[in-house]
Amino acid sequence: MSMEAELIRSLIRRPATLLYPFKRRPLIEGLRGKHTWDSERCIGCGLCARDCPAFAIEMIGTGPTAELKVDLGECIFCGQCEEGCPREAIKLTEFYELADPKRKNLILEFKRESV
Amino acid sequence: MPSTIKIPFGPQHPALKEPESFLFEVDGEYVVDVVPRIGYAHRGIEKALESRTYIQNLYLIERICGICSHAHTTCYTQAVEEALKVDVPSRARYIRTIVAELERIHNHYLWLGLLAHEIGFDTLFMYTWRDREIVMDLLERISGNRVQYAMNIIGGVRRDITPEVSSEITKGIEVLSERMKYYKKVCSDEKTMLARTTNVGVLKAKDAVSLCAVGPTLRASSVKRDVRADDPYAAYDEIPFQVVTNDGCDLASRVATRCDEVVESVGIIQYALDHMPKGSIEVIVSRVIPSDEVVSRVEAPRGENLHYLRSNETDKPARYKIRAPTLANLSALCKMLIGGYIADIPAVIAGIDPCFCCMDRLTFIDVNSDKTWNWKCDELRRHAIKWHKEQ
Numbered sequence: 001m002s003m004e005a006e007l008i009r010s011l012i013r014r015p016a017t018l019l020y021p022f023k024r025r026p027l028i029e030g031l032r033g034k035h036t037w038d039s040e041r042c043i044g045c046g047l048c049a050r051d052c053p054a055f056a057i058e059m060i061g062t063g064p065t066a067e068l069k070v071d072l073g074e075c076i077f078c079g080q081c082e083e084g085c086p087r088e089a090i091k092l093t094e095f096y097e098l099a100d101p102k103r104k105n106l107i108l109e110f111k112r113e114s115v
Numbered sequence: 116m117p118s119t120i121k122i123p124f125g126p127q128h129p130a131l132k133e134p135e136s137f138l139f140e141v142d143g144e145y146v147v148d149v150v151p152r153i154g155y156a157h158r159g160i161e162k163a164l165e166s167r168t169y170i171q172n173l174y175l176i177e178r179i180c181g182i183c184s185h186a187h188t189t190c191y192t193q194a195v196e197e198a199l200k201v202d203v204p205s206r207a208r209y210i211r212t213i214v215a216e217l218e219r220i221h222n223h224y225l226w227l228g229l230l231a232h233e234i235g236f237d238t239l240f241m242y243t244w245r246d247r248e249i250v251m252d253l254l255e256r257i258s259g260n261r262v263q264y265a266m267n268i269i270g271g272v273r274r275d276i277t278p279e280v281s282s283e284i285t286k287g288i289e290v291l292s293e294r295m296k297y298y299k300k301v302c303s304d305e306k307t308m309l310a311r312t313t314n315v316g317v318l319k320a321k322d323a324v325s326l327c328a329v330g331p332t333l334r335a336s337s338v339k340r341d342v343r344a345d346d347p348y349a350a351y352d353e354i355p356f357q358v359v360t361n362d363g364c365d366l367a368s369r370v371a372t373r374c375d376e377v378v379e380s381v382g383i384i385q386y387a388l389d390h391m392p393k394g395s396i397e398v399i400v401s402r403v404i405p406s407d408e409v410v411s412r413v414e415a416p417r418g419e420n421l422h423y424l425r426s427n428e429t430d431k432p433a434r435y436k437i438r439a440p441t442l443a444n445l446s447a448l449c450k451m452l453i454g455g456y457i458a459d460i461p462a463v464i465a466g467i468d469p470c471f472c473c474m475d476r477l478t479f480i481d482v483n484s485d486k487t488w489n490w491k492c493d494e495l496r497r498h499a500i501k502w503h504k505e506q
Contacts, residue, residue: 002300002301002304002305003238003239003301003305006242006297007238010242016245016248028252028255028256028259029256030256030258030259030274031255031259031260032259032260032265051168051170051171052171053167053170053171053172053173053174053175054174076174076178076263077260078173078174078177078263078265079259079265079273080170080171080173080174080265083268083273084170092259
């Protein structure tokens with residue numbers, strides 16, 4: 001008999017769920033989402049590709065001309081690339097809506113502008 | 116005609132969330148014997164660990180279990196740090212403790228909801244899972260993700276807890292503590308709950324110890340055993356807390372134990388937040404681990420986690436063995452089920468908080484021919500009998 005008060009309270013409360021995608025909850029700071037890459041900072045050491053547990057990162061070339069390919073379909077968003085990067089060149093942003101019907105569109109190709 | 120009937124339960128069954136099979140021998144409505152068949156969720160994680168580096172393994176270990184992911188990585192990092200002879204900064208140890216206790220709160224809320232769902236009390240299931248969102252949001256605020264937190268790294272933790280996050284945690288855990296006290300009252304007052312849990316799945320203290328039960332299942336049989344108190348890791352040696360036990364030995368006492376554990380966890384988190392030392396949160400460690408053999412223990416929300424590591428001066432482990440709490444609780448579960456009603460099976464199975472995907476890794480390897488095969492319990496038994504006859 002201890003649940004009646006709770007039931008009545010719940011009747012007048014708003015629903016616990018949000019009407020997504022019409023309403024979105026505010027972005028949480030530090031959420032692990034889509035990658036960004038700063039070509040100026042990257043020295044092409046390849047630590048991100050070497051440590052990636054899902055083998056989602058491919059480094060094309062080596063050294064200062066190296067470019068980066070990230071497969072979001074493979075990525076498990078653990079943030080090891082961000083953690084291991086000695087120059088803070090690769091970072092995860094808060095953007096999380098990444099669904100796409102084509103796998104091809106999930107591959108992020110980061111190019112250097114001046115090369 | 117035999118007096119008993121054999122009923123297979125699972126591997127696909129509405130009362131089980133994961134594939135696992137039990138063969139029940141029943142006499143009328145009573146269960147006479149239980150034969151569990153494990154191995155349906157075998158994923159070859161231990162072998163995969165041997166072919167990845169220690170850093171990559173952090174994230175594979177985390178995916179052994181979705182709920183106690185932090186407990187598994189804590190156990191793993193402890194083992195690797197022990198092999199490296201590295202001391203983790205004290206602030207990192209406190210942060211590990213806070214995340215571990217939040218995870219325990221999350222697990223117990225989830226478990227209470229699942230148990231309520233199994234016994235047909237879906238209102239309680241909805242309420243507990245609604246309140247579980249609070250702790251999931253807190254974990255997301257700390258680590259950046261709702262389930263796989265990736266907080267532990269070898270040599271410390273990845274993210275610091277800022278004062279703003281700390282005050283958010285304080286607010287959140289206060290609500291969680293109040294709600295759990297309310298749910299404990301509901302569970303001890305509601306007729307539905309009492310009728311389905313009192314004197315169901317009885318496990319006496321003597322049986323619990325001799326069958327090597329772990330975690331809340333053991334503590335609900337009035338055995339005061341907890342890795343956090345017996346062999347303190349992280350910051351548990353500096354934080355005062357009580358090991359919650361209950362002497363009911365039945366499903367109702369398992370509910371009460373877990374409810375009290377949540378309240379105790381809230382106390383631990385509050386103490387850790389107030390007494391957290393300042394300083395660095397990680398130390399830089401080598402990628403190559405010197406050769407060593409380490410056993411590491413952690414009290415996961417479901418019970419004792421045991422990891423064994425053998426390293427060989429490379430960046431990959433030579434052997435890694437994981438004993439998850441559900442495997443330890445399985446023989447105690449069979450004891451609980453025998454003598455009970457068929458209708459109580461789902462509730463009793465849910466009562467040990469089973470996680471079969473953590474547990475399934477019974478693989479045999481022939482060292483001479485490198486042949487690998489999987490054996491189920493009864494196959495192993497048949498083999499043993501045949502082997503002894505031939506001797």
